[in-house]
Amino acid sequence: MKILVINAGSSSLKYQLFDMEGEKVLAKGLCERIGIDGHLKHTPLVEGKNVFNEDISLPTHAEAIAAVIDKLTSPEYGVVSSMSEIHAVGHRVVHGGEFFSASVIITDEVMKAIEACNPLAPLHNPANITGINACKKVMGDKIPQVAVFDTAFHQTMPGKAFTYAIPKEFYEKDKIRRYGFHGTSHRYVATRAAAMLGRPIEELKLISCHMGNGSSICAIDGGKSVDTSMGFTPLVGLPMGTRCGDLDSGIIQYLMNKYGYTIDEMMNILNKKSGVLGVSGISSDFRDLDNAAAQGNKDAQLALDLFHYDVAKVIGSYAVAMNGVDAIIFTAGIGENSKETRAAICEYFTFFGCKINPEANSKRGEEIEISTSDSRIKLLVIPTNEELVIARDTQELVK
Numbered sequence: 121m122k123i124l125v126i127n128a129g130s131s132s133l134k135y136q137l138f139d140m141e142g143e144k145v146l147a148k149g150l151c152e153r154i155g156i157d158g159h160l161k162h163t164p165l166v167e168g169k170n171v172f173n174e175d176i177s178l179p180t181h182a183e184a185i186a187a188v189i190d191k192l193t194s195p196e197y198g199v200v201s202s203m204s205e206i207h208a209v210g211h212r213v214v215h216g217g218e219f220f221s222a223s224v225i226i227t228d229e230v231m232k233a234i235e236a237c238n239p240l241a242p243l244h245n246p247a248n249i250t251g252i253n254a255c256k257k258v259m260g261d262k263i264p265q266v267a268v269f270d271t272a273f274h275q276t277m278p279g280k281a282f283t284y285a286i287p288k289e290f291y292e293k294d295k296i297r298r299y300g301f302h303g304t305s306h307r308y309v310a311t312r313a314a315a316m317l318g319r320p321i322e323e324l325k326l327i328s329c330h331m332g333n334g335s336s337i338c339a340i341d342g343g344k345s346v347d348t349s350m351g352f353t354p355l356v357g358l359p360m361g362t363r364c365g366d367l368d369s370g371i372i373q374y375l376m377n378k379y380g381y382t383i384d385e386m387m388n389i390l391n392k393k394s395g396v397l398g399v400s401g402i403s404s405d406f407r408d409l410d411n412a413a414a415q416g417n418k419d420a421q422l423a424l425d426l427f428h429y430d431v432a433k434v435i436g437s438y439a440v441a442m443n444g445v446d447a448i449i450f451t452a453g454i455g456e457n458s459k460e461t462r463a464a465i466c467e468y469f470t471f472f473g474c475k476i477n478p479e480a481n482s483k484r485g486e487e488i489e490i491s492t493s494d495s496r497i498k499l500l501v502i503p504t505n506e507e508l509v510i511a512r513d514t515q516e517l518v519k
């Protein structure tokens with residue numbers, strides 16, 4: 121079965137075509153500048169086919185999907201002979217609100233529920249909907265489409281973890297609560313962790329640290345999310361590349377009054393100019409911060425220290441929330457690649473009997489246990505693969 125996985129943004133569209141026999145990626149690519157001018161990079165991963173990397177006109181997402189199908193089926197760049205070889209499409213959808221606790225086949229009713237979640241993710245859900253509609257338009261109604269939600273995995277959180285201490289009508293009427301994000305990634309690495317440890321997921325207490333441009337931590341007890349650091353929006357929790365993470369909300373009023381910022385200007389500062397970029401004044405990229413700190417830049421060092429400290433604090437609180445922890449998982453750009461970050465975070469847990477193996481920790485890009493054999497808590501590096509989860513869920517639902 122061949123499955124196309126789509127991640128549609130407001131002006132971009134990422135895709136991967138999977139052959140589920142062997143779970144191989146046949147081709148992947150990225151449409152950019154949709155609605156502006158347009159660029160497509162298409163990379164076939166089978167021998168004898170060429171990469172396509174050119175500016176092409178992409179006025180809407182429908183033209184982008186048509187261009188993707190054209191490349192996937194072309195003799196020079198393609199990996200299938202016709203569109204009918206694509207059995208189903210799996211879409212990443214950011215917000216499923218309280219409607220969806222698992223992936224679903226997209227129907228008219230499902231579309232209405234996704235639309236109802238637009239106010240909860242105004243930058244993401246409308247773009248995801250545009251991607252789904254573009255696929256329907258180009259591929260027709262016969263090819264089933266599936267929605268896989270970033271929020272779904274966290275729907276198992278208990279009320280005490282998802283409730284904010286504000287008047288209850290804001291939850292009852294307006295659905296203000298913690299939703300959490302990166303659920304597809306946390307779910308994938310938790311499943312892999314159980315396989316690596318050779319134990320049923322039902323008996324494991326795991327803490328998954330997804331650390332990339334956006335970062336979140338998830339407490340996973342018996343395979344279910346019981347708490348997570350992102351909240352109603354992906355702005356909170358850890359300090360991130362450019363996002364502030366947890367912040368005293370009184371600061372917003374103070375700065376708006378003092379500088380006359382509008383709420384949009386204030387939110388732009390908290391979303392785009394804060395996090396490790398804001399603290400360091402240098403970069404949102406941890407590689408730049410590592411280099412600057414190594415050359416003695418104190419602000420870069422403070423940004424890194426603050427990040428490590430906050431990650432460690434959340435891990436500590438989740439160990440308490442679950443009354444134990446069997447393994448801590450590191451994933452995403454920073455978690456998978458930065459041995460310095462992993463080592464600095466694990467320093468906080470030596471009192472737990474948590475010991476890192478420096479040699480294993482220096483490896484990159486592979487699933488690996490980085491704790492010593494006598495460490496009381498296992499430490500695992502697991503490269504995430506959200507696209508594969510979307511493809512698997514899609515296969516499962518359309519089978």
Ligand code: AMP
Pocket residue numbers: 331332333334361404405406407410452453454457458
């Ligand atoms: P992601 O959002 O998962 O793609 O992660 C992207 C982030 O990973 C980048 O902004 C970097 O901060 C970080 N990153 C990637 N490679 C490294 C590395 N070798 N060392 C430190 N950070 C890295």
